[in-house]
Amino acid sequence: MRRISPREYVPATPAGRTFAVTSLINAVGTGLYLAGSAVFFVRSVGLSTAEVGLGLAVSGIVGFLTTVPIGALAERIGARRMLVLLQLWRAGWFVALTFAHGVVGFTLVSSCLAAAEAATQPMTQAVASAATEAGDRTRTMAIIRTVRNMGFSLGALLAAPLLASHSIWAYRGIVLGTAAAFVVSALLLTRLRAVAGATAQRRTSPLAAIRGFRDWRYLLLTGLNGVLNLHTTILSVGIPLWALHATRVPTGLLPIVVLTNTVLSVVLQVPVSKSAEGPGGSARALRLGGAALTACCLAMALAAGPGSAWLAGAVLLGACVLLTFGEMWQAVGGWDLSYEFAPEDRKSTYLSVFSLGGTGQRIVGPALVTSVVIAAGPAGWIGLAVVFAAAALLVTPVTRLLRPLDGAGAQGAGAPAGPATAAAAGTPTESEGATP
Structure with missing residues (x-):
């Protein structure tokens, strides 16, 4: 970088x-x-x-x-x-x-x-x-x-x-x-x-405008981004509850974990946005976000293993760093792709549809993380890692499906006409x- x-x-x-x-x-x-x-x-x-x-x-x-x-x-x-x-x-x-x-x-x-x-x-x-x-x-x-x-x-x-x-x-x-x-x-x-x-x-x-929206490919991208948006719930709910109930991490370390996320986001979000530059940069950023979140979940599973409280804390802190990079890559990749594939004269409707992925995550995410992932123990985090990995792998084929929406190809998929x-x-x- x-x-x-x-x-x-x-x-x-x-x-x-x-x-x-x-x-x-x-x-x-x-x-x-x-x-x-x-x-x-x-x-x-x-x-x-x-x-x-x-x-x-x-x-x-x-x-x-x-x-x-x-x-x-x-x-x-x-x-x-x-x-x-x-x-x-x-x-x-x-x-x-x-x-x-x-x-x-x-x-x-x-x-x-x-x-x-x-x-x-x-x-x-x-x-x-x-x-x-x-x-x-x-x-x-x-x-x-x-x-x-x-x-x-x-x-x-x-x-x-x-x-x-x-x-x-x-x-x-x-x-x-x-x-x-x-x-x-x-x-x-x-x-x-x-x-x-x-x-x-x-x-x-x-x-x-609502009746005219028939772009199922854009909905696929919305769903993938919504899955990757689970990092929000992992930070606010998953990490604190997992640390308290399944690890030996000292309670006093939890504010430091949250502060680490905030500081890294403030300092590194602009440099990380450079990863979306160039051809295919936005999709690459979203894939990197999925990969980082996959590694984060694997580290969360490992945090329950160490007998040493401070070793477990170090693993948890590493998981938070990975989550922060996943969050930053997901944010920049999501921004660019959502804007790139929205027809120029219907940005407001398309961007609103895209935001439903994050809104839906905020509704179902807490129950998913607490009742499924944490309840299943380390296996739950491994399972969530598989979900993130799958989402990252699907970014490429989904964005390829959306490519015809650029230019004249947009007219063949139920997309609205462009400004001209x-x-x-x-x-x-x-x-x-x-x-x-």
Whole structure:
């Protein structure tokens, strides 16, 4: 991996830099909320652990079901305008969450939040792509992921004194701070403009856009990416529970493991994004991600073996490093492939469909890792390693299937017409990110 200068951590265009700042503010608010949400749910909303789980499960399903309709609606009103509305929607419902009480109110508010949160990621990708030059797109998305990791950490630090105060209004202050961050984010987004030559988006009704999606090959890619997205659950659920219940790893090592992931992601995401450059680079990055996650799972199985607590800890730390590289490769490969194979005039719908892999993982992933993988012991991790290896091997044939979608071949697979075809047919279009 070649050395890169600090300047490569700065987006090349003013719009890209504005978007990076917006993402940082957004992430600070999210990190603030994530750090204090568990305490807030119990001590302010008055929920039991089971009620929290129920509310989050219902809201996760709502987010899954609403992502594609919101993406289809964005094709009509513009991805930037939709992202602004989503940020304001989130801010409003976070204010409502401040005063929610009981499981019914919590579930209702969480579901409204989940609808926006699930749709935010594909809208972010669509807007960032429209605001950056094609040659700088992958690096800009890597920078955004880097500043988001920094923002999550900063938000968590800001939550610490509020949580230590043991005051209901301090807990509410955490949620209101999150709402304020989304309002600022929305205001900054209104200043973004598309780069010259940004592709016009087809204006159609959301229902027609959903009915028109018949690209089963893109769904295969979505499924593969969703499987590789399991690294999220492994980090947040799998590693801590496995360390506590199946290894001799000292409990005090677990924060270091999580910190290792955060630091490596911040420092190395931009350099790792270079692996996606050149012909076939995106598919190669996704394969490397699958290979690293395969090795991570094998190391997780080995961590249960050593009799020495510190040796087991070293193996677990190695597994976390492998997982982090798998996460970074998967992220950059997924970004590029999802954008590359989405028709130019239907980016919002296609990127929303692609995000369903990650959303579905967040719904089924925790149960899979806890009830199947961890419950089966080392054999469970070996089995998951086989799944990751299979996903990595399937990347090449699936991307080969998708290649005809480039250029004129797109018309033969049920894919929508490109911008030129749409214009020739007289279909109205709207430039993404244009001034309302």
